[in-house]
Amino acid sequence: MITTFKKKIFASIIVSQLFLIGCSTHVVVISEHPIALIKVLPYKIGLVLDNSFTDYSFIREKDEEKITISLGKSQSELFNQTFNSMFQGVSEFTVKPVSPIKPIDLYISVVVEDLQLSLPRETSVNVFEIWIKYKLEIFDSKGSSIYEWIISSYGRTQTRFLGSQEKALHQATNAALRDAGVQIVTDFYEIPEILNWINIKKALKNES
Amino acid sequence: MKASSLSEVIVICSFSLGILIVTFISGCSTSTIVDEQKSSSTKLSMDSEEKIVIMGRRHGSSYETEPGFIDCIGNNISRSENLNVLREKNFLDTFYPWFEPRIAPLNLNRMKVVLNNDIIAKKIQTLKIRYIVWVDGSTETTEESGSMTCGMAPSGGCFGFKSWDKTSSYEATIWDLRGLTEKGKIKIDSKGSSYLLGVGPPIPLIAQVQGIACEGVSDRLIGFFNNG
Numbered sequence: 276m277i278t279t280f281k282k283k284i285f286a287s288i289i290v291s292q293l294f295l296i297g298c299s300t301h302v303v304v305i306s307e308h309p310i311a312l313i314k315v316l317p318y319k320i321g322l323v324l325d326n327s328f329t330d331y332s333f334i335r336e337k338d339e340e341k342i343t344i345s346l347g348k349s350q351s352e353l354f355n356q357t358f359n360s361m362f363q364g365v366s367e368f369t370v371k372p373v374s375p376i377k378p379i380d381l382y383i384s385v386v387v388e389d390l391q392l393s394l395p396r397e398t399s400v401n402v403f404e405i406w407i408k409y410k411l412e413i414f415d416s417k418g419s420s421i422y423e424w425i426i427s428s429y430g431r432t433q434t435r436f437l438g439s440q441e442k443a444l445h446q447a448t449n450a451a452l453r454d455a456g457v458q459i460v461t462d463f464y465e466i467p468e469i470l471n472w473i474n475i476k477k478a479l480k481n482e483s
Numbered sequence: 484m485k486a487s488s489l490s491e492v493i494v495i496c497s498f499s500l501g502i503l504i505v506t507f508i509s510g511c512s513t514s515t516i517v518d519e520q521k522s523s524s525t526k527l528s529m530d531s532e533e534k535i536v537i538m539g540r541r542h543g544s545s546y547e548t549e550p551g552f553i554d555c556i557g558n559n560i561s562r563s564e565n566l567n568v569l570r571e572k573n574f575l576d577t578f579y580p581w582f583e584p585r586i587a588p589l590n591l592n593r594m595k596v597v598l599n600n601d602i603i604a605k606k607i608q609t610l611k612i613r614y615i616v617w618v619d620g621s622t623e624t625t626e627e628s629g630s631m632t633c634g635m636a637p638s639g640g641c642f643g644f645k646s647w648d649k650t651s652s653y654e655a656t657i658w659d660l661r662g663l664t665e666k667g668k669i670k671i672d673s674k675g676s677s678y679l680l681g682v683g684p685p686i687p688l689i690a691q692v693q694g695i696a697c698e699g700v701s702d703r704l705i706g707f708f709n710n711g
Contacts, residue, residue, distance in 0.1 A: 309575075309576035309577075309579040310579070311579055311580055312577070312578055312579060312580075312581065312602055312603060312606060313602065314602060400545050402545075402547075431547070432547075433546070433547060433549065433621075453579075453580075453583060454583065454584075454585055456579070456580060457579075457580035457583045457585050457586060458585070460580050461580060461586060
């Protein structure tokens with residue numbers, strides 16, 4: 276009698292677990308980010324990415340469906356690659372150093388402010404969409420804030436016949452990461468505070 | 484049942500099946516309209532080392548040109564005429580971020596601004612990229628009807644009927660990077676109906692709408708060039 280009861284409980288656990296697995300999507304974003312085709316500036320950057328950024332996972336539970344997108348590793352690689360393309364050298368830190376470290380000219384700390392997604396069944400269009408909002412705080416070598424920069428990147432992919440949701444979300448996230456790189460490369464030198472900082476650096480170099 | 488009535492049933496069934504097959508085959512056909520516009524009657528010339536890039540437009544809010552469609556055109560062109568095609572992904576990665584959807588040049592004036600950047604212009608020269616073909620459009624399902632139910636039993640099988648219409652609409656524009664001029668346009672519209680018949684195992688009769696559009700654009704593009 277007890278054995279039968281145990282068997283029933285065991286079976287019900289297995290069945291419920293199967294249902295839970297069936298209603299969950301886990302995407303681990305893996306991507307190779309290209310080197311940006313841009314003139315390299317002769318400055319050294321301290322890129323501050325803490326553990327919440329490097330291990331970042333987005334989780335959404337809605338309508339009994341759980342979607343997890345792990346993009347910490349990929350987004351860390353993106354920011355490293357992008358700033359490496361733009362500057363002479365990049366050193367990575369998990370926290371911003373309290374006292375200045377000699378060769379570093381700028382510190383850039385990045386955090387994920389928000390991530391949103393929409394699925395084709397939630398909208399009228401047959402696309403998977405991802406929005407990622409990053410906050411970049413830029414400090415000079417002494418640690419004084421120069422600029423706080425918000426970047427909203429967007430990526431999407433169309434639904435494919437018999438294509439999986441995981442694959443579509445992976446592609447959309449990759450597109451959003453690429454878009455974040457586009458904005459960093461093209462807009463960084465448009466920021467007046469950054470231009471001003473570069474001009475001061477140039478003037479100091481000419482004086483010496 | 485009498486032998487005569489049984490043979491009558493078989494004849495009727497065979498006849499019905501025949502009509503059904505003929506209907507499906509004729510229904511699966513697609514209609515395609517191709518228009519082209521050339522800036523001159525002479526064929527486009529290019530050196531044996533010069534390259535063409537086929538690129539998809541992805542700046543629209545509700546659609547994006549499928550990378551698979553771009554690959555299809557690229558494969559057809561490089562196979563058919565030995566024209567050198569640089570893959571879209573390679574081009575996008577090499578010139579990152581200047582041709583990404585957010586900032587890709589939408590017209591020749593914008594392309595001129597992009598080429599004013601020495602690093603980009605030098606790279607274009609080094610890789611000997613002569614032509615960029617921008618393809619804009621998508622394939623969409625315009626109408627769906629019917630339903631099908633498939634059993635989970637070991638015997639399996641599906642029952643029902645489903646049909647859908649697909650429309651492919653694309654426009655390809657050729658830019659010559661030497662002199663920054665537009666050399667021509669190709670416009671293609673292709674439509675077709677597909678069916679799925681479920682009487683036991685599902686029988687798909689799929690109209691290759693996008694494939695036909697790809698062939699159409701590729702053939703016309705090849706016609707623009709005079710390799711060698």
